[in-house]
Amino acid sequence: MPHDAARWARVAAWFDELVDLVPAMRAARLAAIAAEDPPAAEELRALLAADALEHGVLDAGLAQAVRDLPAGAQAAAPDSGRIGPYHVLQPLGEGGMGVVFLAERSDGSYEQRVAIKLIKRGMDSAAVVQRFLRERRILARLAHADIVRLLDGGVADDGRPYYVMEHVEGRALTEFANARRLPLRERVALVARIADAVAYAHTQLVVHRDLKPSNVLVDAGGTPHVLDFGIAKLLEESGEQTRTGTGLRVLSPAYAAPEQILGEAIGTATDVYALGLMLCELLVGRLPRQRSSVPAQLAQEATHETSERASALAARLAAAEVDALYGSGIDAKRLAQALAGDLDIIVATALQRDPARRYPTAAAFADDLRRWLARRPITARADSASYRIARFVRRHRAGVVASVVVAAALLAGLGIALWQAQVARGEARRADAERTHAERQLARAERVKDFMLTLFREQDPVSRAKAQARTASQLIGDGIVQIDATLGEEPDLQAELLRDLGEIQINLDDGKAGVATLARAWEMQRRLGGPDGLAATEAQVAYADGLYASGDVKAAAPLADAAIARLRDLGAARGARMAQAESIASKIQLIQGNIDEAERLARDAIDVTRALHGPRSMELVGNLALLGKVLHEGARFPDALAVLRDAIGIVEAAGGADNARAAVLHMSVGDTLRVQRKYDEALPEYEAALRIERAQLPHDHVILGGTLIRLGDLQRRMGRLDAADASLAEAIGILSKSPGGQYAQALQFHGNLARAQGRLEVAAQRYRASFEAFRTITGDSVYTWLTALEVVSVLGELGRFDEADALAAQAVAAMAKLSKDDSYEAAYVNSVIGGLRQAQHRLPDAIVAQRRAVVLIEKAYGPDHAEVAQARAELAASLVATDDPALRREAGELVEQARVTLERSGGETAEPMLGLVYLVRSRVRRDDGDLGGARTDVAQAIGRLQAPEHARRLREARVLAQQLGAG
Structure with a gap:
């Protein structure tokens, strides 16, 4: 429906009248209007319906209210594609009375891309044009580096007025900060700079009145630009335009000050309120209170509005929410601690319901932010008791006078009671937390107890469910099925138990199943507490360990490194999972030839474990074995033997000489003696390891395979070639079911045997197979290219010099990078x-x-x-x-x-x-x-x-x- 200026002014006036009426009075008045002007009544119903939407006219502007009118405002550019001397490129956005286009100067005077705001077709009434021109007048008086500048203005060929602003390539304030994971102090500094720009506008007698994150664009260099002074007001104006509830009311209720919603006088404190809201949202990702979209309820809320402290909001953030704001370097507790105190007071002062109690100017607000940044005392103070009492006396003077004597008598007792109540609440909260923790641990203990009893019942033909006893791997698998079936409503406990069972599967040499279980546990913890929470990180360590144990070194390496960094950030650098993560990383560094870094990680894991469990605990054994391996690879053989024999002493004192853990240590001692060619001393170490393993482990366990390849190599060196062939063949059979580093090594040792037997062609084939296995498992590692050099050596003996030279060149180049x-x-x-x-x-x-x-x-x-x-x-x-x-x-x-x-x-x-x-x-x-x-x-x-x-x-x-x- 076409609109002339007079008609639109009439509809707008009726809307302003109706929007503030209670529903019954509004209906009666709308009926009277319908009798007088039925088409206008229909338009008013559409406007009122849009205003009642959750994201209605107060959020989106007048365009939202009139978008469905058949002949309403249109956002089209002129048919010529030109606005004055500017060529229109594309629309950028749409507001209540105008649309903004990206354009460029096209008359040859100069080249510049600009943003042009053009009044909409159908909106060019006298009132709207007057307001549009007033907005241009406001921008014309503002010349500040952080406020979008007015460049030009005029009237388009179709008679619509326009003005030209600088075009800013940037992102909305909160989007920019969160995308870059800006630290807390940088966020505060950014708001202080925005407040400076607003303070400048105030010196020019301009109040913005619609400050919000989307009206502040931050460019790639981090410079903020305040824009959209579309509903700004000039402080020297008087009359209706000094109040919000007149004319074309357009504001954002989420960011509006209470006085704007209630139609009270507007001043510089209105923008201070919005700055406080933006600061709160920038710091914690949310506003300090929720508002209704229903106007009547919105007004009621604004009358008695209070705001929650920023630190309290931060304390309730989930790990994923904190990560979305700041990245993994801080958690909710530390963020709340950082906000508590002066920053809380700064935000609370800016958000006072009474404008007189806010910061008097945006400059004062910016000054306190910079005081906080400089760690100096701020000027704002929290509400004092005297202030609250004075306000109460002014409201209830007669009642206070009558009850002062009684109050005096009760004051002391009341203070004690309040103190006791506070203490009781604190104790209750602690008790609730402890009770919840205890209940979780009890449930976990019950599950573990049931599982252990099931293990014992499997050995009892009468008690077990099946005729034949299930293997340990089968029991674990059945346990996982049971956990999935019974703990669906307790995902945190389910994730913990899956992690435990996955680690047991890895220890039982059920690598594929163990890795799958640990991957599930990790993913569940990521969903529950966010990807960077402590529980998810600990599950990540267990998963990385499983990947390494199953031979997937490439996948394990980045997971272990990331977990170490995150555990430090989370304050868990001296916990058991840190020691585990550092052990994984040390093994990987060893494979990559980084001996010094491997030793540093191994020694730190020992220090952490020793602090947690004591100087002679069994938990130390694995870390000591790793350090012995690192020292061995660094050719520090006496030191390696001392560390390994110390570990054997711990095991034998705690679990006896036949403990399975002693077998691995005997094997490592044998390795260190073997490379020193002390074969007669190495042989009994390997034989001791083999004896324990055959008694304690399954016949095809990976540890048994590892001992056999070492024994086979020793036998070959001692000239016992037939015995070596038998040992290596058994080892390859065991290790081939889950190929890892030891499988590749077994192939290499088999090549050594073929060479000792004079079968050089066979040796070359076996070395090549070992080279490819190492390359698949460990990538371009030291082990990969040392094996390639074995191929080179045999090819040289065979006289195949071209092949030898080609491979030698690759190996030399690779080893130059790795060692x-x-x-x-x-x-x-x-x-x-x-x-x-x-x-x-x-x-x-x-x-x-x-x-x-x-x-x-x-x-x-x-x-x-x-x-x-x-x-x-x-x-x-x-x-x-x-x-x-x-x-x-x-x-x-x-x-x-x-x-x-x-x-x-x-x-x-x-x-x-x-x-x-x-x-x-x-x-x-x-x-x-x-x-x-x-x-x-x-x-x-x-x-x-x-x-x-x-x-x-x-x-x-x-x-x-x-x-x-x-x-």
Whole structure:
């Protein structure tokens, strides 16, 4: 329906009259209007219906009220697509009387994108135009960096007035702060800056009257821009426009001050109230009170309005809500503590019902915020008792005078009673919390007791439900089904028990099921208390541990690292779950070759566990075993043995010599002795571990498989090849059902065995299989590329130099990133590359690599170790093959040092290395003209190089013997 200015003014006046009437009077008045002007009455009914909506005219503006009128206000741009000299690009938003377009200057004067507010078609009545022009007049007098500036104005070709503002690319205040997870102090500083802009407007005699987060845009640089002075008023005006309940009333009830809702006088304190609301919402994500959308009820609420403290609102926030505001660095309790005190008082002062008791100006409000930021005393104070008493006396003067004597008599007793009541309430709250906790623990204990009884009943043919006893894994599975069926209404207890049972499944070597159960427990805790709550984080640690135990190192690593950081933020850095998380992370760092970080994490886990459980507790054993492994990998063998034997002592004192945990420790001691070539000492350690495991564990347990691969490798080194084959085959059978790091290692050791048997092609195949397994399980880890170097070494012996060179280049590049230049791993890289270059007769390259290997191995083991002697012998073999007399003399010195070391160490393991030493010395003596000595040495070499894995050296020794004419 078309509107002329007079008609719209008449409808608007009737609406303002009707909107404040009680329903009965409103109905009667509307009936009278209908008799006089039926079309106007229909429009008024639509307006009143929109005003009664939950998000009605007071929230959305006049456009919401008239959106359904057939010929009402229209938001279209001019048909030409131009407004004055500006080309319209797209609509940006729509208000009560105008629509805002994004536009750009198109007359060549200058280039700038702007926001143009154009009065709507159908809204260009005299009253609306007057108000529109008044808004433009208000903006024209405001020139502040944080207030959107007026740039231009005029009349469009179709006769509608417009004005041009700067265009701000930004987000609403709360959206910006929450998207960036702004810290508390930055939020306060942002509101202080907004308050400065509002204070400036007040100095220009302008009150905004509709401040809210959506009317403050913050750009990417963090600068706020106050906009939409559409219902602002000039303080020097008088008459009806100084009051809210006149003309085209448009405000946002959630952010309106009580005086706006009640039609009382408007002043600068009105904007202070809105600033207090914005500060509260910015700090805690919600307003300090809820308001009705029904006008009559809204007015009633505003008359007696009170606001809740910001700290009290914060204390009730869920973990997910705090995370949405600030991220994971703070919880509800700490946020409430930060808000309590001065910030609470600042917000409460700004939100006083009586405008006279608020901050007198926005500048005063900003000043107190900056005082808080500077940790100085604020000017606002909480309501004093004298103020409340004075207000009461003024309202009830006669009653107070009559009862003052009685009040005096009761005052002391009343004070005591109030104090006692407060204490009682506090005790009651504590009692309720303790009772709830006790009830939860009782329920948990009952579930655990029932489960344990079920385990015992399974061993009783009369009591158990089935003819055949269920396995432990089956019992756990049935227990999970029962928990799901009975604890659906207690999800927190359900999640806790699932976590416990999932960890048991992992310990029972039921990795797939355990990981699935732990994943469920973690997801449930994330839903219950938010993803960053303590319960969810502890469940995340258990899940990460399960993933690691089942071989999924890639997935476990980020979960463990994130849990460690979050536990610190939550104040749980000295708890049992932190020790568990650090142990997982230490193992992963060890795999990645970061020895120092692995040791730091392992030692901190020990410190945490020792503080929690005591210096000789069984809980320490796993952490000590891990530290022993880390020290072992760092070649600190004496330290590793001391830590591991200390752990064995704890286990045997608490659980006896046959405790299953002792088996793992014996195995670790065997590892440390084995790499030092102390085979005779290592063998009884492995045998002790195997004896305990076969007695205490299932026949296919992963721990048993781990011991067997180590025993197999030891047997191979000791020349017991058939026994080694049996041990490694059994280990691979056990570990292949759930391939992890130990499975890949078993394949590698099987390759070593094939090499010892002289089956080099088989060895290459097994090494490649191990390399691919490590790569799948651990990614580009140290173990992956050390195994690749085993492939390189065998390919070199086979003469497949192109393949060897290609893989060697990859391995060297990877190891350069994964290990330190002076590490044992670097020594091994140089040793393998030196051997390959020697086989290719690239002697200068071989010598460079082998010299480096000698230096690094000596650093790791000391000068008198067998590994050092072997490295010296390999270097001497390259030196003696050159035509340089000086290098051949150096070769003679090196092999003599190696011979002394190896003959002093003795044992079967030194024999093959002595074979190489005598072979090199034979060549040195031949070149020196000592043919008799050369013949003696080559005979010694042949006798010591009979094992199949030394076939290449044996062939070289026999060729040399023929050249020397030796028998």
